[in-house]
Amino acid sequence: MESNRSASEHLSSPKAAYIHVPFCHSRCPYCSFTVVANRLDLVDRYVEAVTRELTALGRPNTVNTIFIGGGTPTLLPREPMLRLFEMIRQWLPLAGEGEWSIEANPQDVDRELCLLLRDQGINRISLGGQSFDSAKLKMLGRDHTGDQLASSIDIASQWFDQVSVDLIFGVPGEDMQVWMSDLQAATSRGISHVSTYGLTYEKGAQYWSQLQKGQLVAVAEEIELEMYLYAIETLTQHGMNHYEISNFAKPGRECLHNQTYWKGDAWLGFGPGAAAYVDGTRSVNHRSTLKYLQRMETGQSPVAESQTLDWPMRTRERFIFGMRQLKGVDWSSLSSSGEPKSVEAIAQQLPKHIALGFMEWKEGHIRLTPQGLPISDSLWLDYW
Ligand code: SF4
Known part of the structure; x- marks a missing residue:
């Protein structure tokens, strides 16, 4: 009898792909993602490395969803950005009705960018907004203002049916009033999807060490809970379906890509720090962007760790x-x-x-x- 797979269990072939773009203007103090700050000099090497990873597929792999995340993908200069998209279309052709998302910095969103993204086949934009409150954004070290987020939503929703916004709650110094205003601002605009997260203090992030040294005071757990429950109440009252612990969507606007992860289906991953899950094996690429680039440039595997799940x-x-x-x-x-x-x-x-x-x-x-x-x-x- 086969011990590692049941007769009825079907290990799906990957129908989803994630591409990680590690570039950011600067590192936000709460962030522990795979990011390089202020290193656009590495962009050409990055696009070449991802191209090599894609080429290693051997043949095009048709997918239902593509998610370009970061980092700040919209920070890429136009020429290498277009080269990256062309490679993605070549190696990861999107099935009809497929979903292609990109994360965008509100500050980068203008009519020209929206037209370019739409022209390339991207049909969903996810804004790393976090808040409409400029003091809260400053505390988070973000480089956009509340007004810029509002205007980026208004622009993006002219060109995309699917506009998602990330909102963070539980930021040091934040009270219920600020959070209520954030939710009110979000629900008054043309957003189809909201992802909302309580701030976490991850080892490796500046906030984590500041918390350890007593330089930051975390919002009390009861207040965070109240904020989470208030988000559920407000967003559902405004016609959003609460479909995952942290995610809300207008009917039919749920993020298909993220459902891959929750269903345990297979996905491909490209770029530094990107995870993949193929044939029951989970793997993660090197988190250091430089190491990832060096490995790709010397013909080595980008994978740092892998584990086959029984x-x-x-x-x-x-x-x-x-x-x-x-x-x-x-x-x-x-x-x-x-x-x-x-x-x-x-x-x-x-x-x-x-x-x-x-x-x-x-x-x-x-x-x-x-x-x-x-x-x-x-x-x-x-x-x-
Ligand atoms: S939070 Fe987002 S914008 Fe800030 S450093 Fe991390 S990936 Fe970049």
Whole structure:
């Protein structure tokens, strides 16, 4: 009997691709992403390296979704940006009705950029807005103002049906009033999607060390919780579907690309620090942009780490990531294709969390309740 895969489990071929663009003007103090600040001198080498990675596919891989994230992809000068897009179209042709997203800095968004992106086939723009409040943006070290975010939304929504905005809450010094104004500003504009996150203090970020030294005071957990619940209430009242722990969308405007991750489907990844998940193996490219470039230029693999997930691990991940979706996990699908002992172990934990009011059954799906949503991270340990 095959131990690593069930007869009914289908390891999908990648239908999604992520391309990481590491360039930023400067590093924001809360950011620990793979980023190089003020190094546009590396752009040509970067485009060449990603081209090599794409060429290594051997033949074009048709995908349903492409996501160009960063970093700040819209910081790329036009000529190398167009070369990158051309390579992406050549090696990752987008299926009809496919979704092609790009992250954009509000400061970079103007009519000319929107026309260029649309002309290249991009049909979804995700603005790294974070806030409409200029003092909060300053605290976050962002280089745009609240007015610039508002105007970038107005411009982008003239050219794109799908405009998403990231909003951060729980920034030191922020109170409910500021957060309420942010949500009000977001809902009064032509946005189809909102991703909202509580500020986290990641090791490696300037904020993390400032917090350790007592130079920053984090917003109290109860206030953060109140902010999260207020976001759910406000955004859903304005016709947005709360479809994932941190994501809200107008009907039919959910981000298809991110659903790949939550469903446990395969995806390709390109660029420094990019992760990929293919044939049950998860891999991550070198996070250092220079190291990534050197490796690509000397014919070496860009991969820094990889791990092949066995069938039980895939089953548990499918459950945990799937539970991030508000609709939850389709139990008959998990139990028919998951590894039986893992499915049984998951099933044994459920009654406890249902009794505590954190999970519930709905139409054949097990899902988080409104009480379970804010504390969901603390539940998953029981399912590993
Ligand atoms: S938060 Fe965004 S803009 Fe700021 S450094 Fe990180 S990737 Fe760049």
